[in-house]
Amino acid sequence: MREFKIMKAHLDRDERALAEEAGLPDTIPFSVVSPFERRAKKNHGQTLKRLSERGGLDPYELVTLFEDRPLFGKDAQHMNGLEAITRLALLLKVRMDGGL
Numbered sequence: 799m800r801e802f803k804i805m806k807a808h809l810d811r812d813e814r815a816l817a818e819e820a821g822l823p824d825t826i827p828f829s830v831v832s833p834f835e836r837r838a839k840k841n842h843g844q845t846l847k848r849l850s851e852r853g854g855l856d857p858y859e860l861v862t863l864f865e866d867r868p869l870f871g872k873d874a875q876h877m878n879g880l881e882a883i884t885r886l887a888l889l890l891k892v893r894m895d896g897g898l
Contacts, residue, residue: 799827799829800827805854810879813879816884817883817887820883823890826894830890832846837862837866837867841868857879858877864893
């Protein structure tokens with residue numbers, strides 16, 4: 799099964815602790831992100847395959863994919879790293895486990 803990487807290298811100490819506490823994995827099945835190819839191309843100008851080859855996406859970038867939101871511009875909804883990790887953990891629980 800192909801995997802998609804969640805970039806965590808740039809997370810600070812508090813963000814790493816929250817990611818661990820929330821059970822945020824290092825990778826997710828490619829099938830979880832594949833429905834969002836169009837948004838990936840809009841936000842990054844690259845395919846999900848290419849983004850995965852380049853190291854994946856960070857929690858905030860994945861949230862924008864799953865919520866079909868722009869990454870930049872006037873319509874972007876910015877959040878800090880802790881908010882992004884919390885939201886991503888919830889979104890992954892719903893997408894991978896089928897609910898809360």
